[in-house]
Amino acid sequence: MASSNNKKIEEARANARRLIEQGPKVFIALFILTGVAYLAGSVYTRSYFSAFGASWVLEKVPVAIYFSQSWIPLLLILFFGYLATSNLTQIEGHSNLTMTTRFKVSLVAVWYGPWLLVGLLGITIVLSSLEFASAAINLLLVAIPLLLFLGASTLELFLVRFTNIDRGVDLSRAYVSLAVITAALYVVPVQLGTNRGWVDQQETSDLLNVYLRNDELTTYKLLFAAEERWYVFPTRYEGSKPPVRSVAATDVSFTPLQKGVTIQSGAETLGGP
Numbered sequence: 001m002a003s004s005n006n007k008k009i010e011e012a013r014a015n016a017r018r019l020i021e022q023g024p025k026v027f028i029a030l031f032i033l034t035g036v037a038y039l040a041g042s043v044y045t046r047s048y049f050s051a052f053g054a055s056w057v058l059e060k061v062p063v064a065i066y067f068s069q070s071w072i073p074l075l076l077i078l079f080f081g082y083l084a085t086s087n088l089t090q091i092e093g094h095s096n097l098t099m100t101t102r103f104k105v106s107l108v109a110v111w112y113g114p115w116l117l118v119g120l121l122g123i124t125i126v127l128s129s130l131e132f133a134s135a136a137i138n139l140l141l142v143a144i145p146l147l148l149f150l151g152a153s154t155l156e157l158f159l160v161r162f163t164n165i166d167r168g169v170d171l172s173r174a175y176v177s178l179a180v181i182t183a184a185l186y187v188v189p190v191q192l193g194t195n196r197g198w199v200d201q202q203e204t205s206d207l208l209n210v211y212l213r214n215d216e217l218t219t220y221k222l223l224f225a226a227e228e229r230w231y232v233f234p235t236r237y238e239g240s241k242p243p244v245r246s247v248a249a250t251d252v253s254f255t256p257l258q259k260g261v262t263i264q265s266g267a268e269t270l271g272g273p
Contacts (some may be wrong), residue, residue: 036185044189051197052223053241054231060246061226103160106153110173113150114180117143121187128191133198140192147184154178201242203235213251225249 049055120143127136154177161171200207200221207221210232220232223244230249233242 040185040189043186044193047190047193048197049224051194051241052201052233052244054223054244057224057231057244057246060229061224103156106156109150109153110157110177113146113153114177117146117150117180117184120146121184121191124191125187128195131198133195136191136195137199140188140195143184143188147181147188150177151181154181201233208254209235211253211256212247213253216256222252 046055046058049057120139124136124139124143127133127139154174157171157174161174199205200223205221207223210220210222210230212218212220212232219235221235221242222230222232224231228249229246230252231244231246232252233244237243
């Protein structure tokens, strides 16, 4: 009994040592994935503003502000960070991991998943070219979890191979999967940002309605707010893209203004004659 306990303790210590040895590799991988996540967020944000013909907005606001408007970097960082640590722990704790159901599912995903993802993205691009923005967004919302699942499965194969669990693991399909994931991390944000921008240009979009002090008769949509400067566009406009303009935050109201009403420090007050 004591011998069995000692063996388990030794195995635990060996696993702990391997985790510590692999730690630097994990941190390097997380650093790279963080950069990829922020790049994807930047692509999404730029595509979104480009759909409005307002890429110039990004030149006037700090990078940190417009990055904070996108959920993509945070999602990818948390997801891949969790996978890198949980998968490594799982792998180090099993001497025969390649025989588990989980690994077999990952293998099937890496084998067939890239082609399914390519098909979904191809259909999305076609829908976008036909200006079916809502349908394209719905399909992208299906492609995103597939992309994440494929990323998780591919990461597991690489970890199994490079942590010396099984040198016989064939990574040829994993490299194909990695190439597709890399392309998808660009295509998905571009298509999602562009189509989301097209939808938000509509008068019925979910963007907030706002009103300006010097234009009491026009209803505007709030595109973006950055400190003291807010970016708005009229709900009704001519042409394919709305005219986006920069205004002071103090000139914006969320309720219709009436004659004789002025705005001071973001609050509405009655003005004199």
